[in-house]
Amino acid sequence: MRCLIQRVVEAAVDVDAERVGAIGSGLLVFVGFEKDDDSGRIKRMGERLLGYRVFSDNEDRMNRSIRDVAGDLLLVSQFTLAADTKKGARPSFSSAAEPAAARGFFDDFVTLIKAQHEGHIATGRFGANMQVSLINDGPVTFLLET
Numbered sequence: 001m002r003c004l005i006q007r008v009v010e011a012a013v014d015v016d017a018e019r020v021g022a023i024g025s026g027l028l029v030f031v032g033f034e035k036d037d038d039s040g041r042i043k044r045m046g047e048r049l050l051g052y053r054v055f056s057d058n059e060d061r062m063n064r065s066i067r068d069v070a071g072d073l074l075l076v077s078q079f080t081l082a083a084d085t086k087k088g089a090r091p092s093f094s095s096a097a098e099p100a101a102a103r104g105f106f107d108d109f110v111t112l113i114k115a116q117h118e119g120h121i122a123t124g125r126f127g128a129n130m131q132v133s134l135i136n137d138g139p140v141t142f143l144l145e146t
Contacts, residue, residue, distance in 0.1 A: 001031070001032070001033055001034060001037045001041045001042065001045050001105075001145070001146045002031075002032045002034075002081040002082065002143060002144065002145050003029050003030065003031050003032075003045060003048075003049055003081075003143070003144040003145075004029070004030040004032075004078070004081060004141065004142075004143050004144075005027050005028070005029050005030075005049065005052070005054070005141065005142050005143075005144060006027065006028045006029075006134065006136055006139070006140065006141045007026075007027060007054050007055065007136070007137045007138055007139075007140035007141075008023070008025070008026060008027065008028045008074075008134045008135060008136055008137055009024075009025055009135040009136075009137045010022070010023065010024050010025070010134065010135050011023050011026075011028040011074045011132065011133065011134035011135070012074075012132070012133050012134075013074065013076055013122075013123075013124040013125075013130050013131070013132045013133075014130065014131045014133075015124070015125045015128045015129070015130055015131075016128075020122075020123075020124060020125050020130075021074055021076075021122030021123050021124055022074070022122055023072035023073065023074045023120060023122050024072050024120070025069075025071055025072060025137070026066060026069075026071030026072030026073055026074070026119060026120075027049075027054070027066055027071060027072075027073050027074070028074045028076070028132070028134050029049065029073060029074065029075050029076065030076050030077075030078040030081060031075060031076065031077050031078060031081070031106060031109060032077075032078050032079055032080065032081025032082040032096070033077075033079070033082060033096070033097040033101070033102040033105045033106070034082045034095050034096060034097055035095055035096070035097050035098070035101075036095075037097060037105055037146075039108065041146040042105060042108055042109050042112060043112065044146045045109070045144065045146045046109065046112045046113055046116060048144055048146070049066070049113070049144065050065060050066055050067050050113070050116055050117055051065050051067065052065055052066070052142070052144065053065050053068075054066075054140055054142065055068065055069045055071070062140075066117070066119065067117065067118075070118060070119045071119050072119050072120040072121070072122070073113060073117065073119060073120070073121045073122070074121075074122045074123070074124075075106075075109070075110055075113065075121065075122070075123045075124070076123065076124035076130065076132060077102065077103075077106045077124060077126045077127070079093065079096050079097075079099075079102060080093075082095055082096035082097065083096070099127065102126075103126050103127070106126055107126075110123055
């Protein structure tokens, strides 16, 4: 499981010219699942995401988590994060979770995050062609893996 997180001033996701999710200050999280992911990995990623310190404290050090700042979260499924890009000129998706499994994993991840975070949470639409817009804050971007 991989999460590409970006600290944002705001972010939104549209599908077919319809706004399906939007947040203010917080994290835009692209989520990718692999074949060997399971509920344990999903839980560990949730804990990492909510506790990962990417927001500045009073001394301008990255010492505060999304929980600490009660920031917003926009969760967007992105299967391309499971790509193997080590060889050749085309990504391989052989390790990516099958769509039905990935949908279940994504739903479980969203449910877990909603149960553990008090800030506003929005999502994209699983499997859709989405247009994601954001104003990156920093820029601050990290790849989390379990």
